[in-house]
Amino acid sequence: MTAAPFDPAATAADVIIVGSGAAGGMAAYSLTKAGLHCLMLEAGRDYDPQAEVNMFAPESDAPLRGASTPDKPFGYFDATVGGGWEVDGEPYTMREGTNFRWYRSRMLGGRTNHWGRHVPRWGPYDFKPFSRDGLGVDWPIGYDDVAPFYDRVERMIGVNGGRIELENHPDSPPSCLMPPPKPRVPEMLLKATCESMGIPVRTAHTAVITRDMPDKVAPRSACFNATPCTRGCTIGAMFQTTTSFLPMAKATGNLTIVTDAMVSRVTMAGAGRAAGVEYVDRKTGARHQVNARAVILAAGTCETTRLLLNSGDGPAGLANASGQLGRNLTDSTGASFRAYVPALADRPRYNEDGIGGQHVYIPFWLYEEQKRGELDFARGYHFEIGGRFGIPPAAALPRVWGAGLKKAVRTASGATIGMTLRGEMIPNKDTYCEIDPGVRDRFGIPVLRFAFRWSQHELNQVAHGRRTAHAVFKRMNATILDPELPPEKLITAGGEIIHELGSARMGADARSSVVDSYGQTWDVTNLVLMDGAIFASGAHKNPTLTILALALRASERLAARFKSGAFA
Amino acid sequence: MTPSRRETLQWMMAAAALPLARWTPPAMAAGHPPPFTVVVDWPAALPPPPPAQGYGRDPDLMAPKVTWPLILSKAQRATVDLLGDLILPADERSPGAGTLGVGAFVDEWISAPYPTQRKDREQVLGGLIWLEAQSRALHGAAFAAITPAQRAGLLDALTVTAPVAMMAKPVAFMDTLRHLFVLGFYSLPEGKADMGFIGDQPTPGDYPGPSPEALTHFAAILAALGLAVS
Numbered sequence: 032m033t034a035a036p037f038d039p040a041a042t043a044a045d046v047i048i049v050g051s052g053a054a055g056g057m058a059a060y061s062l063t064k065a066g067l068h069c070l071m072l073e074a075g076r077d078y079d080p081q082a083e084v085n086m087f088a089p090e091s092d093a094p095l096r097g098a099s100t101p102d103k104p105f106g107y108f109d110a111t112v113g114g115g116w117e118v119d120g121e122p123y124t125m126r127e128g129t130n131f132r133w134y135r136s137r138m139l140g141g142r143t144n145h146w147g148r149h150v151p152r153w154g155p156y157d158f159k160p161f162s163r164d165g166l167g168v169d170w171p172i173g174y175d176d177v178a179p180f181y182d183r184v185e186r187m188i189g190v191n192g193g194r195i196e197l198e199n200h201p202d203s204p205p206s207c208l209m210p211p212p213k214p215r216v217p218e219m220l221l222k223a224t225c226e227s228m229g230i231p232v233r234t235a236h237t238a239v240i241t242r243d244m245p246d247k248v249a250p251r252s253a254c255f256n257a258t259p260c261t262r263g264c265t266i267g268a269m270f271q272t273t274t275s276f277l278p279m280a281k282a283t284g285n286l287t288i289v290t291d292a293m294v295s296r297v298t299m300a301g302a303g304r305a306a307g308v309e310y311v312d313r314k315t316g317a318r319h320q321v322n323a324r325a326v327i328l329a330a331g332t333c334e335t336t337r338l339l340l341n342s343g344d345g346p347a348g349l350a351n352a353s354g355q356l357g358r359n360l361t362d363s364t365g366a367s368f369r370a371y372v373p374a375l376a377d378r379p380r381y382n383e384d385g386i387g388g389q390h391v392y393i394p395f396w397l398y399e400e401q402k403r404g405e406l407d408f409a410r411g412y413h414f415e416i417g418g419r420f421g422i423p424p425a426a427a428l429p430r431v432w433g434a435g436l437k438k439a440v441r442t443a444s445g446a447t448i449g450m451t452l453r454g455e456m457i458p459n460k461d462t463y464c465e466i467d468p469g470v471r472d473r474f475g476i477p478v479l480r481f482a483f484r485w486s487q488h489e490l491n492q493v494a495h496g497r498r499t500a501h502a503v504f505k506r507m508n509a510t511i512l513d514p515e516l517p518p519e520k521l522i523t524a525g526g527e528i529i530h531e532l533g534s535a536r537m538g539a540d541a542r543s544s545v546v547d548s549y550g551q552t553w554d555v556t557n558l559v560l561m562d563g564a565i566f567a568s569g570a571h572k573n574p575t576l577t578i579l580a581l582a583l584r585a586s587e588r589l590a591a592r593f594k595s596g597a598f599a
Numbered sequence: 600m601t602p603s604r605r606e607t608l609q610w611m612m613a614a615a616a617l618p619l620a621r622w623t624p625p626a627m628a629a630g631h632p633p634p635f636t637v638v639v640d641w642p643a644a645l646p647p648p649p650p651a652q653g654y655g656r657d658p659d660l661m662a663p664k665v666t667w668p669l670i671l672s673k674a675q676r677a678t679v680d681l682l683g684d685l686i687l688p689a690d691e692r693s694p695g696a697g698t699l700g701v702g703a704f705v706d707e708w709i710s711a712p713y714p715t716q717r718k719d720r721e722q723v724l725g726g727l728i729w730l731e732a733q734s735r736a737l738h739g740a741a742f743a744a745i746t747p748a749q750r751a752g753l754l755d756a757l758t759v760t761a762p763v764a765m766m767a768k769p770v771a772f773m774d775t776l777r778h779l780f781v782l783g784f785y786s787l788p789e790g791k792a793d794m795g796f797i798g799d800q801p802t803p804g805d806y807p808g809p810s811p812e813a814l815t816h817f818a819a820i821l822a823a824l825g826l827a828v829s
Contacts, residue, residue, distance in 0.1 A: 076657075085660045089799065091786045094654055094665045096704065098782075100713045102653045112657045119656065213808030216817050223826040232829075241805065255801035262660075374820045380795040381810040382802060390806075420796055422785045425778045430758045430770075432686045432777065437693075437793070440781060444794045507824060 038287065044070035044323040045593065047308055049294045049338070052141025053575050054329035054561040054582040056272030056280075057184075061586035063285035067593060070321060072292040072310055074330070075113055075137030078144065080273050084110065084263040104134075110144035110263035110271075113137035120473030124480040131481035132526040133333060139290055140273035141331065142529070143575075145261045148238040148269060148388060149415060150190055150576035152181050154199035156398070157570035163402075164409045166457050166488075170567040171539040171548045174201060180580035182207050188270040188579065189251065191241045191386070193234030198398045199411075200233075209241045212256070214390045215383050217375060217418025217448050222391060224507045230499070235392040235415075238270040238575075248282040249275050260387030269387065292319075295476045297326060297342040297349055297558065305558045311474040324598040325557040325589060329582065332563040333360075333464055336534040337479045339545075340466045348466075350552035355545050356535055358463045361569040363530040364412065364454035364485070365523035366493045368500035370509035371427040375418075375446040383420045383445070392416055393450070395571055408491040411571040412454030414500070420445040426512040448509065452496040453528065455571040459486050462525070464534055483525030490518040497521065530574055535564035550585040557598060561585050630763040633756035639732040641768045642725050651712040669703075670710040670720070675727050678742055679705050679776075685754060686780045693793035696784040704783035705776070719775050726772025733769070 045067040048055050055071060062069050085108055090097035093107035100107075104115045114136040123133050136142050155174040160167050182204055191209040194202050211234045214222065222232035239260065244251040244267075251267030251274065260269045267274040280286040291313040298320055300306035307322035328335040336357055343349030348356055395411030423443035431439060467480035497518070504511050538544025541553035544567070550560045561582040563574055570577075592598065651667035658664070671679065683697030683705075696702075709720040730753070734742040738749050756766065757773035784790040791799075809817065821828060 083660060085663075087799075088663070089786070089788070091788075093663045095708055095711060095713075095716070096782055096786045098715075100653065100711075100715075102656050102658075102713075107654075107658070107663060108660055115656060210805065212806035216809050216813055219809075219817060220820065223821055223829045224824070226829045227826050253803070255803045256806045257799060257801045374824060378820075379810065379812040379816050380797050381813045382797045382800075382807070384798040384802070385806040385808075420794070420798070422782060422790075422794075425774075425781070428781065430760055430774070430777075432754050432758050432773075433688055434690060436777065436781070437687055437690060440785060441794055444796070 042068060044068050044287070044321070045598075046070070046325045046327060046589070047072065047321060047323040048327045048329060049308060050074075050141060050329040050331060050334070050562065051139050051272060051277060051288065052143050052329065052331065052562070053272065053578050055141070055327070056143065056276035057579050057582040058327050058329055058561055058586045059280040059286055060276040061583055062590055063280040063283040065587075065590035065593075067285060067590060069280070069286050070323060071286060071288045072294050072308065072321075073139050073141075073288065073290045074293045074313065074334075075139060075141070075290065077290040078112065078139040078273060080110070080140075080144070080263045080271065081265050083112075084265050086258045086262060086265055105145060105261055108259070108262045110261060111136045111138070111142075121478070122470060122472065123478050124467045124470055126480060126482040129481055129483045130524040131483045132524050133479075133481070133531070134526070134529045135331065135334070139288070140271050140277065143271040144263050144273060146575060147573055148260060149392070149573045150185075150236050150238045151394070151413075151572040152201050152203070152236070153177070153570050153572055153577050154201050156199045157568070157572065160410065160457075160568050166409055167568045168536070168538065168543070171537060171544075176548070177577070177580050177584070180584045181576065184576060184579045184583060187583075188238055188275065189240035189244050190236050190238050190576075192236030195233045195394060197231060197233070197394055197396065200394050203236075208236065211235070211237075212241065212385045212390050215385060215419065216378060217372075217445070218389070218391045218416060220372070220375065220507060221416055221418070221448060221450075221503070224503055225393060228503065228506060229396075230393060230503070231396050232391050232393055235389050236576075237386060237388060239386045240268050240270075241386070246279065249278040251275065254386045256382075256386060257384050258387075293474055293476070294330065294338060295341065295474065297328075297338065297555075298322075299343075299349075303555055305555050311476070313474075316474070324593075325559065327559045327561055327589070328564075329561040332531040332534055333479055335560055335562055335564045336464060337466070339535065341477055350535075350545055350554040350558060352554050353542055353544055355543065357465050358460075359458040359533040359536050359567075360462050360464055360481075360483070360531065361456040361458055361533050362526050363528040363569060363571065363573075364452065364456055364489045364493055365528045366452040366496055366521045368450045368452070368497060368504070369424065369426070369447060369512045370504035370507075371443065371447050371512060372504075372507055372509040373446070374507060375448075376442045378445055380420065380445075389415050389417060406495065408488045408495065410455035410457060410488065410492070412452050412492055412496055413571050414496070415451045415453060416449065417451070418445070418448040423447055424512065447512070448504070450500040450503065452493060452500070453571055453573065454489065454492045454496065455569050456489050457486060458533060458568065459484060481525070485519075485522060485525070489522065493522045494518040530563075530569065532563040532566040532569050532574055535560055536567045537565045538567060549588040550581065551588075559585055559589055630761040630766075631759040632763050633759075633766055634752060635737055635756070637733075637736045638765045638769075639729060639736050642728045645721060645724050648710075648712070648717065648720060651710065653712050665707055667710050667712055669706045670724075671706045674743075675724075676702055676706060678727060678730070681743060682776060683780055683784075685750060686777055687784050693789050696780045699784065699787065699789055701780055701783040701787070705779050708779055708783075719779070722772050722775040723779075726769060726776065729769055729772065
């Protein structure tokens with residue numbers, strides 16, 4: 032995919048895009064369609080899902096039955112290549128007492144090749160959190176500013192789902208969503224149980240298409256209800272930029288992609304104006320400088336921030352007059368709960384594959400109680416739910432051997448249910464990233480050092496989630512399989528949910544924020560940030576749909592500025 | 600429980616043959632005591648694993664390959680296969696796990712150079728050594744050579760719900776081995792068929808959802824739990 036009709040050596044690029052994941056892919060798609068010449072730099076290697084995704088191989092074909100290892104943290108066949116929690120020769124460090132995990136892939140398409148695909152819309156409260164509870168900051172834009180872009184992104188990437196009809200969970204207008212799959216029996220049982228307790232269960236919004244999306248260049252086929260999405264999808268049913276935006280953008284003739292291009296810094300043409308970027312060829316170590324009229328950083332929240340901190344003249348980095356660069360870092364909270372449900376034992380078999388992941392989920396439902404001050408935490412959480420036929424977890428099997436063990440496996444297959452909590456974290460002053468003064472990566476680029484701390488809000492939230500999950504399990508007469516742990520031990524490590532956000536936040540003015548609502552840095556007029564770095568806060572909801580919507584909005588604004596001669 | 604004269608003699612002979620053997624009066628120990636009074640010590644140390652490489656962060660996913668040498672000796676592998684056929688024995692639905700070759704997977708697992716697998720290596724290798732010594736101490740012969748009833752006695756002692764302290768490590772060994780056999784066996788086509796698993800095949804069109812039979816069963820679940828259809 033690296034050979035290109037448009038040669039940036041012969042024609043200066045209009046825009047350099049750093050990164051090829053959700054934000055970079057959207058920028059490339061939108062800007063090339065608008066007629067702008069784009070040069071995309073991807074730190075990872077070239078990647079072709081058609082040739083490299085082993086969609087149908089059973090796990091028994093993989094070493095260790097495909098189990099998670101430090102080399103392949105999400106299993107052998109997982110799409111992520113050349114990275115994971117660690118990237119060879121590219122370390123990151125931590126302040127003492129910090130446990131932070133940074134997931135990076137080094138491949139074309141970035142983290143869209145493996146992701147959760149749960150794409151809830153953010154609601155009005157999520158953009159104005161300060162106005163609601165006095166914590167954090169408000170965004171300079173509200174739900175109504177983003178809604179039209181949500182509509183378009185849902186149609187562009189292909190999302191299936193249903194109506195939610197709950198406070199702060201906006202529904203999509205008709206024609207945005209494809210029909211969702213039917214729920215499975217464990218999901219139906221959770222729904223019946225939860226609803227008897229006043230907890231809503233709704234159809235999830237998932238970026239897996241259930242209807243064909245024809246296209247001359249990158250046709251995508253409806254999901255055929257088999258194979259794990261995290262391996263990547265050769266038929267394009269799951270959204271990843273490598274089977275959609277990138278080939279579509281290339282077909283315009285306006286996109287050149289250079290892979291193995293590790294961008295080290297933004298270069299300047301003068302005060303307040305970027306010239307381009309410098310990158311290191313990961314294969315040869317050679318340094319290159321490329322120029323363009325505008326630069327987009329879409330390298331992933333922390334990598335984008337690292338680039339800016341490593342650019343400019345002073346130790347504060349580039350575009351950091353506000354001092355906010357690196358601050359306000361958040362991740363989603365995470366905790367998992369599991370139970371063995373005797374009522375589901377030995378249930379009749381049927382094909383329970385469906386589309387990858389959950390068909391229904393539990394949105395946050397306690398906004399009214401929270402507003403009345405009845406909860407001991409601010410902001411929300413949701414549960415992603417699971418339960419399928421398969422090998423039962425060890426905890427659900429009795430300590431027996433022989434005929435009794437075989438019988439126990441058959442009985443317990445499909446009889447366990449999981450509830451996985453994802454919640455909002457409020458930015459705090461003890462959680463940030465900065466440049467480590469003493470450590471460089473193998474390219475000589477200074478690396479990030481993380482500081483991370485959950486506040487009592489997050490710990491109380493997770494404790495509340497456990498009480499809820501266990502109450503649900505008890506209502507269905509299930510045996511809880513979770514070990515007894517305090518919330519500090521129950522909660523995931525920072526970064527582990529891979530929802531890093533906010534380290535170059537947007538705002539209404541240059542004093543308190545790094546970028547405006549279009550991702551344009553206040554200090555450098557032709558430098559635009561498009562990934563999760565620009566979020567003014569998190570939400571309990573997964574961020575990718577909002578990253579895509581904001582990247583589309585920012586790209587169209589950038590194209591309009593080109594049209595109006597701002598970069599002539 | 601007072602040991603019979605015969606058991607006492609057996610213990611004295613075994614203890615003489617194996618200086619590591621210890622005896623704790625069952626009545627003084629917390630938990631479920633084993634049906635024998637001789638328990639040999641857990642091996643103090645294992646040989647270090649041979650050098651081995653993982654498959655790396657970017658293996659060829661179209662041609663999966665195990666990149667490390669297997670560490671079990673022929674005799675250990677034979678014992679593991681034998682244990683596989685005891686832990687998950689042949690029945691009318693599927694063959695025994697040992698006969699099916701799941702022992703090879705156990706060997707692959709405990710030979711792998713990753714932290715989880717290295718920990719399991721300690722458990723499984725240590726357990727195999729312990730099992731041999733325990734078998735000799737109790738019955739004067741290798742595990743492979745004792746009678747089915749004697750093997751069953753040992754496995755019963757290794758699968759009690761709450762073992763006494765001196766049996767904690769041997770029981771943890773059997774936990775690990777049992778879970779490896781369950782994973783290895785039920786991820787094979789024969790194991791999936793045994794569980795009645797249906798799936799892993801393209802089903803074009805809308806996902807059909809539960810079968811009528813599954814829905815009927817589900818309605819009964821709701822009724823039993825006193826839940827309304829939602």
